[in-house]
Amino acid sequence: MPSNTPPPALKAAILIVSTTASQDPSTDSADVTLRQVFEEQQSQWEVHESKTVPDDVIRIQKQIKLWTDNQNDNNVINLIVTTGGTGFAVSDQTPEAVSVLLHKEAPGLVHGMLSASLQVTPFAMMSRPVAGVRNGTVIITLPGSPKGAKENLQAVIKMLPHACLQAAGANSRALHKGGVKKLEREAGVEGGGGGGHGHGHGHGHGHKHHGHGHGGHGHGGGCGRHDHGGHGGLVRHTTPSSSNPKSNDPTLGPSRRHRESPFPMLSVSEALDQIAQHTPPPQIVTIKVDSSLVGAVLAEDVSARENVPAFRASIVDGYAVVVPADGKMRGVFPVVSVSHAAPGDQMATLKEGEIARITTGAPLPPGATSVIMVEDTVLVSTTSKEAPEGPEGGGEAMEEEKEVEILAEDKIQEGENVREVGSDIKQGQMILRKGDQVSAVGGEIGLLAAVGVGEVTVYRRPVVGILSTGDEIVEHDRPGDLRLGEVRDTNRLTLISAARDWGYVVVDLGVARDKAGTLEETLRQALRQVDVVITTGGVSMGELDLLKPTIERSLGGTIHFGRVAMKPGKPTTFATVPVKDNDGNRINKVIFSLPGNPASALVTFHLFVLPSLHQLSGISPPGLPKVPVTLGHDFALDRSRPEYHRAIVSVDRNGVLTAVSTGGQRSSRVGSMKGANALLCMPSGPEPLRKGAKVEALLMGALRTDL
Numbered sequence: 084m085p086s087n088t089p090p091p092a093l094k095a096a097i098l099i100v101s102t103t104a105s106q107d108p109s110t111d112s113a114d115v116t117l118r119q120v121f122e123e124q125q126s127q128w129e130v131h132e133s134k135t136v137p138d139d140v141i142r143i144q145k146q147i148k149l150w151t152d153n154q155n156d157n158n159v160i161n162l163i164v165t166t167g168g169t170g171f172a173v174s175d176q177t178p179e180a181v182s183v184l185l186h187k188e189a190p191g192l193v194h195g196m197l198s199a200s201l202q203v204t205p206f207a208m209m210s211r212p213v214a215g216v217r218n219g220t221v222i223i224t225l226p227g228s229p230k231g232a233k234e235n236l237q238a239v240i241k242m243l244p245h246a247c248l249q250a251a252g253a254n255s256r257a258l259h260k261g262g263v264k265k266l267e268r269e270a271g272v273e274g275g276g277g278g279g280h281g282h283g284h285g286h287g288h289g290h291k292h293h294g295h296g297h298g299g300h301g302h303g304g305g306c307g308r309h310d311h312g313g314h315g316g317l318v319r320h321t322t323p324s325s326s327n328p329k330s331n332d333p334t335l336g337p338s339r340r341h342r343e344s345p346f347p348m349l350s351v352s353e354a355l356d357q358i359a360q361h362t363p364p365p366q367i368v369t370i371k372v373d374s375s376l377v378g379a380v381l382a383e384d385v386s387a388r389e390n391v392p393a394f395r396a397s398i399v400d401g402y403a404v405v406v407p408a409d410g411k412m413r414g415v416f417p418v419v420s421v422s423h424a425a426p427g428d429q430m431a432t433l434k435e436g437e438i439a440r441i442t443t444g445a446p447l448p449p450g451a452t453s454v455i456m457v458e459d460t461v462l463v464s465t466t467s468k469e470a471p472e473g474p475e476g477g478g479e480a481m482e483e484e485k486e487v488e489i490l491a492e493d494k495i496q497e498g499e500n501v502r503e504v505g506s507d508i509k510q511g512q513m514i515l516r517k518g519d520q521v522s523a524v525g526g527e528i529g530l531l532a533a534v535g536v537g538e539v540t541v542y543r544r545p546v547v548g549i550l551s552t553g554d555e556i557v558e559h560d561r562p563g564d565l566r567l568g569e570v571r572d573t574n575r576l577t578l579i580s581a582a583r584d585w586g587y588v589v590v591d592l593g594v595a596r597d598k599a600g601t602l603e604e605t606l607r608q609a610l611r612q613v614d615v616v617i618t619t620g621g622v623s624m625g626e627l628d629l630l631k632p633t634i635e636r637s638l639g640g641t642i643h644f645g646r647v648a649m650k651p652g653k654p655t656t657f658a659t660v661p662v663k664d665n666d667g668n669r670i671n672k673v674i675f676s677l678p679g680n681p682a683s684a685l686v687t688f689h690l691f692v693l694p695s696l697h698q699l700s701g702i703s704p705p706g707l708p709k710v711p712v713t714l715g716h717d718f719a720l721d722r723s724r725p726e727y728h729r730a731i732v733s734v735d736r737n738g739v740l741t742a743v744s745t746g747g748q749r750s751s752r753v754g755s756m757k758g759a760n761a762l763l764c765m766p767s768g769p770e771p772l773r774k775g776a777k778v779e780a781l782l783m784g785a786l787r788t789d790l
């Protein structure tokens with residue numbers, strides 16, 4: 084038994100202010116999160132009690148007074164933290180309820196919380212915390228989201244023991260004796276507003292706003308690489324953040340659900356920059372050279388292991404000769420041997436005045452200097468011998484050439500019609516470079532095969548998991564008629580097909596119901612198996628749109644953007660989630676949550692997911708290739724958002740690329756993708772773009788020809 088007992092813990096109480104949670108406590112998760120923060124403080128804190136009240140001033144005040152107003156030496160609550168109701172919504176009134184109860188205000192604690200939070204997210208400006216002392220109890224108000232609440236509490240918790248001891252005054256005798264030394268030491272050493280724990284999430288990066296090295300390649304971007312203007316009112320330079328003190332949590336009920344997305348609206352180019360920045364670097368693997376290599380990008384320079392050709396070979400059918408000094412070779416010569424392409428035979432050395440019959444690609448006999456084409460010769464005489472008796476009886480004479488006359492008038496050059504050793508590729512010569520993509524049409528794979536390279540290192544192509552979400556979604560091939568509200572799953576099939584077509588291995592993750600637990604479990608499992616998860620549905624503002632809260636809170640992920648100024652695809656969401664790999668290292672995996680509407684899902688796959696997959700597999704520049712095209716007719720524009728118009732681009736006999744619309748562009752209209760081979764980058768604006776105008780097109784498929 085240790086002889087000295089630890090100092091008695093400080094007592095904290097947690098007041099959850101939430102109308103929803105007060106009706107159904109299971110919807111709350113702030114309590115658990117805050118208890119963890121207290122627990123991390125090495126038994127300095129004991130959470131005495133948690134209570135939940137609705138967003139109601141009287142009920143809030145009643146509970147706080149119960150804790151603060153009847154204290155005696157045996158019953159001291161040192162700290163009350165409230166969570167929830169600190170925002171700008173009508174129902175948010177916790178600060179108002181608390182501030183009138185305070186005997187002393189503590190603006191320093193407020194400042195500590197706000198300044199720590201502001202380093203994480205500009206949304207901290209939307210939190211209105213108060214802090215102070217009532218009787219002997221310190222009270223602070225935390226925001227409602229567990230993440231925000233945690234960060235705020237962590238920002239001040241090192242100072243709180245000290246504050247509580249001072250506040251408790253006479254009531255704290257017992258505490259003073261036992262614990263003050265330790266507590267003061269800790270506050271002094273590590274205090275100063277703390278906060279160091281609160282934002283170790285890799286936020287605060289000053290992200291770039293324009294191109295990152297693959298701008299002008301004719302690849303890799305959306306329309307947003309150009310400033311189309313017309314993004315009036317966008318928050319352009321905020322740091323996207325996962326930690327809005329009040330991020331949307333639809334499960335918290337109508338008063339806590341956002342009417343307006345809390346995610347800053349990024350331009351397409353800003354969104355692409357975020358993707359480039361937060362997509363993990365490609366991993367390197369060694370693989371065998373075979374047809375599965377097609378599409379892979381080399382992670383190393385590759386040099387030839389062998390000479391091509393490996394021996395002196397004839398370029399033509401004809402006769403190997405030893406050219407005399409004067410180069411003259413007219414006359415009749417004896418044929419002393421035959422060299423076929425068959426390998427392995429030892430050949431006698433050819434002497435001047437002798438010739439040897441040789442076939443294309445066959446090795447020259449030693450001593451031979453040149454080959455004379457069969458067309459420049461005439462057969463003079465043959466030897467005949469009996470063919471062996473076969474069952475077919477044949478018995479025909481097999482002839483062999485005995486003498487051949489060479490008709491060549493000109494001088495024969497040394498080396499004529501000979502491929503010298505290594506004349507195509509020299510051993511050790513660099514044949515492919517790091518970053519080269521192995522195509523099925525460019526012969527890279529043939530080159531590797533020719534020079535005897537059996538293995539190469541390449542960037543591992545990411546495995547992609549594809550998940551549909553929504554209670555209304557049924558399998559596309561479910562027999563029978565749809566019931567009211569049911570929708571056939573379109574996105575999973577189209578995205579699986581698209582991802583496979585781009586050369587990626589796909590895991591079909593099925594359909595997840597709109598339930599937080601289901602979604603969380605599905606995503607957790609998926610993140611174990613795949614590198615990139617693509618979900619569709621559930622990212623807008625509806626009450627069942629659970630993707631963002633699940634990624635942020637349940638999975639501890641970081642949402643790099645949750646809104647993009649574009650049409651279709653505004654709610655497109657990009658996040659990374661830390662996971663442990665097989666070796667126990669922390670790595671980031673990528674989640675793209677695409678909008679549910681089929682056209683939006685496909686457009687945003689091509690625009691955002693593909694560049695990330697490309698980057699993961701080492702393909703540079705990433706994304707769809709971009710070409711200028713001419714509009715084949717007038718195109719109406721969206722007034723406020725740049726639009727990715729689904730179009731058919733064809734090339735005429737003059738090489739002019741013309742684009743026509745696939746028709747109605749409503750984001751739910753899956754038909755707008757039919758036949759489309761391009762996304763036109765249309766600016767926003769009040770007037771239509773006229774026939775003949777030039778725009779950029781991102782090519783998804785092969786060009787049509789009008790020839």
Ligand SMILES: Nc1ncnc2c1ncn2[C@@H]1O[C@H](COP(=O)(O)OP(=O)(O)O)[C@@H](O)[C@H]1O
Pocket residue numbers: 551552553555556570571572573574575619620621622623624625628654677678679680681
């Ligand atoms: N996998 C899918 N296949 C076809 N339609 C879908 C699919 N997922 C969602 N939708 C439809 O798209 C629309 C938007 O869905 P929703 O879940 O609200 O998406 P989001 O909030 O991401 O925009 C709804 O009409 C929904 O039924």
Ligand SMILES: [Mg+2]
Pocket residue numbers: 552553554597620621627679
């Ligand atoms: Mg849905």
